[in-house]
Amino acid sequence: MPVDAATILAQASAYPALVLSPLRASELALEVNDLELACEQALERFGPGSNAPFEQALRHNAPPRSSGVR
């Protein structure tokens, strides 16, 4: 369910020092919705992924020892 500016403003009350204008709340709602959409698109394309440490993926994708440039 996409969030709207009113939802953002309501949630922002948890941060007393954070004063948001209605325009800024609208911008944030758009941004949050787009970022949530990105997560959904990623899950669709790549599945749920892995909780293994990312370092494993980095090591797995390091240059092969027999790389032709060496």
Place this chain on the structure above:
Amino acid sequence: MVSLHDLAQSLHSGNTSCVATTGYFLERIQRHDPALNAFIALEAQDALSAAKALDLELRNGQSRGPLHGIPLAIKDIFERSDKPTSAGSQVGGIARGSTDATVVRRLRAAGAIVLGTLNLDEFAAGGTGDNPHFGRARNPWDLERITGGSSSGTAAAVAAGLVPVAIGSDTGGSLRLPAAFCGVTALKPTWGSISNQGVFARARPFDTIGPAARDVAACRILFEVLSEPRPDAQSGANTVNMRQLRMGFATTAFRDTADPRVLVCIDDACAIWERMGVAQCAVDLPNLDLMTRLHQVIVKSDSALLHATTMREHAHQIGFPARSAIEAGLFLPAGRQQEALAVRSAMLDHFVETVFTQSDVVVLPVVGTVAPQYIQCSGSNAAAIIRSFAQSGRACRFVNYLGLPALALPCGFVDGMPVGLQLIARPYAEDLLLAAGDAFQAASRWHLAEPSGF
């Protein structure tokens, strides 16, 4: 301006001393930094004391290596036992630490002399160098133009020759962008290659420490000093054969939006590598927009987590660029960060399989423009600049999302301002990047250009 290599030779041959070298750079900082605002704090007495001790070691025949007696400066994000760390903020920095950050400890152990701390965008969050608390860092090539950020002081100080090398950080282009705008060389290593212990956190899954310098050779020395040893590491750059290197150039992602004159500079750079026998092919970089957005999911979520208390109590004391870099994370459901992190490995596998089976390194712009003027970054012109920076984010952020190493190199000028390219490679392939960069700088002179007046 003298290279790190030449400086180290002079120090070790006795042609100059650590004290004289430190004094030389301190004098340059005192003379030129009022115009540049690259430094937040200068630590002259500490630096001269360290230099005296290091001179004594050299006189006794003891050398700590190529950084022995080399003055440098660090972005103000590193915890130190004897100094506070601002992180470019009045409310979110690190009080005097209990110990030195690993990077600072390694630098000092290698004989480097810290002259002071460098300006940055507040919380290392921002791309202009316009700090609301410590003032604007100025681009040495044109003081009316931005340096880029967030490692604004890092790039400006090196470009103006206030220090031979400096340390910055890169979470989404924060080192590469100012390096490109200021015409210096910078290495963003593979994520995790350099310890983040004691470093102010911007977004932990991406934060990467790296050096900026005039040339690749200096970046190599800093990387060797700072990087964590890898038991499975391969041999160094001496074994890289340029004639066997395959270079991909990114075609689809950036050419439609970049300034054509910037693309000419990059094409000319590719021609230099081609003349060395480097095989070249076009490559399509998959899922760029998606990775750029997933990067932002993680950056904003992690920043919100790190700064929740500060935002709750002191948001009004934080400048708009830093606040806006955190705010959306306050309203993203917690599970989204985990989702964006969980698909990261699969996306890295896919990217490497798609791109790095046909090429060893890929060349692409750091950003499709030269540094804009500060006045263009405010008021009614701001929207265009924001669009321009969105393109910059597109060229840089996916590199952090995938944890890849990248090397930013000066490759020309447009309107009198430097243009930068970046090379990217597989994880832990810094040796390939450095070798390709070394070869490029041996055949070109862009990295030797100096701004006038310094």
